[in-house]
Amino acid sequence: MQSLTNRKKVVGKKEMTWVEKLYLPAILGGMRITLKHFFTKKATISYPEQKREFSQIYRGMHVLKRDEKGAERCTACGLCAVACPAEAITMVAAERKKGEENLYREEKYAATYEINMLRCIFCGDCEDACPKESIFLTDRIVPSDFERNEFVYGKDKLVETLENPIDVSIRQTPEVLEFKKNKKLTHNR
Amino acid sequence: MAKVTIDGQTIEVPEGTSILNAARMIGGEIVPPAMCYYTSLETSGGYCRTCMVKVVKGSEKDPRPMPKLVASCRQPVMDGMEVQNITSPEVIEARAGVVEFLLMNHPLDCPICDQAGECNLQDLGYEHGKDGTRYEFERREFEKKDIGDKIQLHMTRCILCYRCVKVADQLCPSRVHGVMNRGDVSEISTYIEKAIDNEMSGNMIDVCPVGALTDKTFRFKSRVWFTKPVEAHRNCTKCSGNVRLWFKGADVLRVTGRKDEWGEVKEFICNECRYDKKSVSDWVIEQPTHVDRHSVISQNHYENLKQMKLDTQRIKAKLPEKKTNGNTK
Numbered sequence: 001m002q003s004l005t006n007r008k009k010v011v012g013k014k015e016m017t018w019v020e021k022l023y024l025p026a027i028l029g030g031m032r033i034t035l036k037h038f039f040t041k042k043a044t045i046s047y048p049e050q051k052r053e054f055s056q057i058y059r060g061m062h063v064l065k066r067d068e069k070g071a072e073r074c075t076a077c078g079l080c081a082v083a084c085p086a087e088a089i090t091m092v093a094a095e096r097k098k099g100e101e102n103l104y105r106e107e108k109y110a111a112t113y114e115i116n117m118l119r120c121i122f123c124g125d126c127e128d129a130c131p132k133e134s135i136f137l138t139d140r141i142v143p144s145d146f147e148r149n150e151f152v153y154g155k156d157k158l159v160e161t162l163e164n165p166i167d168v169s170i171r172q173t174p175e176v177l178e179f180k181k182n183k184k185l186t187h188n189r
Numbered sequence: 190m191a192k193v194t195i196d197g198q199t200i201e202v203p204e205g206t207s208i209l210n211a212a213r214m215i216g217g218e219i220v221p222p223a224m225c226y227y228t229s230l231e232t233s234g235g236y237c238r239t240c241m242v243k244v245v246k247g248s249e250k251d252p253r254p255m256p257k258l259v260a261s262c263r264q265p266v267m268d269g270m271e272v273q274n275i276t277s278p279e280v281i282e283a284r285a286g287v288v289e290f291l292l293m294n295h296p297l298d299c300p301i302c303d304q305a306g307e308c309n310l311q312d313l314g315y316e317h318g319k320d321g322t323r324y325e326f327e328r329r330e331f332e333k334k335d336i337g338d339k340i341q342l343h344m345t346r347c348i349l350c351y352r353c354v355k356v357a358d359q360l361c362p363s364r365v366h367g368v369m370n371r372g373d374v375s376e377i378s379t380y381i382e383k384a385i386d387n388e389m390s391g392n393m394i395d396v397c398p399v400g401a402l403t404d405k406t407f408r409f410k411s412r413v414w415f416t417k418p419v420e421a422h423r424n425c426t427k428c429s430g431n432v433r434l435w436f437k438g439a440d441v442l443r444v445t446g447r448k449d450e451w452g453e454v455k456e457f458i459c460n461e462c463r464y465d466k467k468s469v470s471d472w473v474i475e476q477p478t479h480v481d482r483h484s485v486i487s488q489n490h491y492e493n494l495k496q497m498k499l500d501t502q503r504i505k506a507k508l509p510e511k512k513t514n515g516n517t518k
Contacts, residue, residue: 075300075301076409077305077412078412078414079300082414082488093410093411093412094409095408095409107301108301108409186296186297187297
């Protein structure tokens with residue numbers, strides 16, 4: 001068969017010469033390659049002290065957004081869960097009670113909302129499916145951990161805090177931003 | 190017998206059959222959608238106008254076309270009648286207009302609505318509607334009304350199909366609700382705020398094509414597509430006892446009547462079966478419900494292979510569908 005790369009070396013069974021039997025040239029050759037790598041640029045960085053620049057379309061840890069008044073946008077409609085190819089999302093819905101209007105935007109809300117970060121493949125389909133502009137993928141990295149069950153992220157880790165809102169405008173297309181300007185639509189009120 | 194041709198397909202049907210039912214006998218894409226017509230409810234149909242078709246030839250004796258589009262659920266066939274449904278651009282245009290009218294006041298709260306996933310209006314809008322709306326005004330709103338602890342009424346979602354009123358009229362011994370007011374402000378309502386508490390009243394939930402009447406015991410419990418439907422029965426003195434159970438895990442979340450491929454329940458069930466028997470031990474489970482694979486309910490829903498084999502055989506041999514098992518669309 002014709003070689004694809006021309007780097008193929010045929011291994012023979014012929015006896016080694018005296019120089020080859022010393023092995024020294026081969027060892028030195030190997031050491032030369034190792035030494036060369038001391039002076040090349042490192043492929044890794046020391047995260048978290050150093051951070052890389054992210055692509056604009058980087059898909060990392062999810063966030064559940066609040067609206068302008070601080071109410072949770074998620075209504076537990078289940079579209080993210082049904083869109084999820086890895087079946088990583090589960091939720092339980094509950095009905096909003098009187099006096100909770102400032103906490104939840106719609107009359108139904110997610111009492112629990114869990115994403116299994118080990119199952120998640122960060123495809124962003126949940127973001128596409130969301131009709132309420134609630135879930136977004138951000139440029140935050142899911143930190144490592146020692147326990148498997150620590151990777152099931154509940155609302156405590158997913159919902160953004162009021163003090164520390166997470167900017168996702170970069171994830172919204174110009175069409176969406178244009179649509180949001182129309183305050184006549186109930187979606188934007 | 191009358192011979193009728195619908196979109197080029199000819200079928201012989203008994204005299205007095207409506208065009209809609211003749212089309213349903215043929216089956217397939219040419220069946221007009223229906224939001225208000227309900228086979229088992231007398232005098233239903235004629236309100237929603239989604240089933241409109243064009244009659245290009247009245248009959249063999251009088252071959253003149255009908256001057257306007259007709260509601261196929263109310264128009265009986267004539268011998269030699271020729272009907273156009275999806276082959277007529279006029280019908281498709283008119284139907285898109287009807288959908289736009291139906292959606293004009295319908296709130297777009299599908300993410301909250303318990304009917305989402307099995308809603309006739311969702312299907313209708315998806316298949317026959319247009320992308321956007323031209324309506325710029327506020328949608329109508331109603332005062333919230335409590336009609337008992339079993340049925341949740343969302344008047345804003347109602348499309349006034351009158352099906353529930355017919356159920357109240359024809360199934361329940363005494364009529365306790367009807368349509369109040371007129372035109373834009375008309376609403377279904379209990380007479381004098383009386384709670385609906387008779388035997389068969391729960392069937393209003395099943396006949397409602399939208400999420401206006403939903404099961405309060407199932408409210409926000411789960412989205413429809415996370416539940417698994419199975420056919421089951423029990424000995425019931427009040428009704429046939431043939432129902433559909435909706436499972437989530439090992440729990441029965443909801444009991445409904447068996448809807449067929451047109452979304453209609455043939456055997457209405459009593460309130461005891463619907464609300465009070467939510468334990469697996471109450472029921473004899475027959476088989477998983479056949480779910481149309483285009484339905485969102487078919488997500489992660491695996492049927493018995495025997496049934497699927499039978500289905501493929503039927504499709505290959507082009508045999509008419511067996512009417513014993515209901516289909517959920």
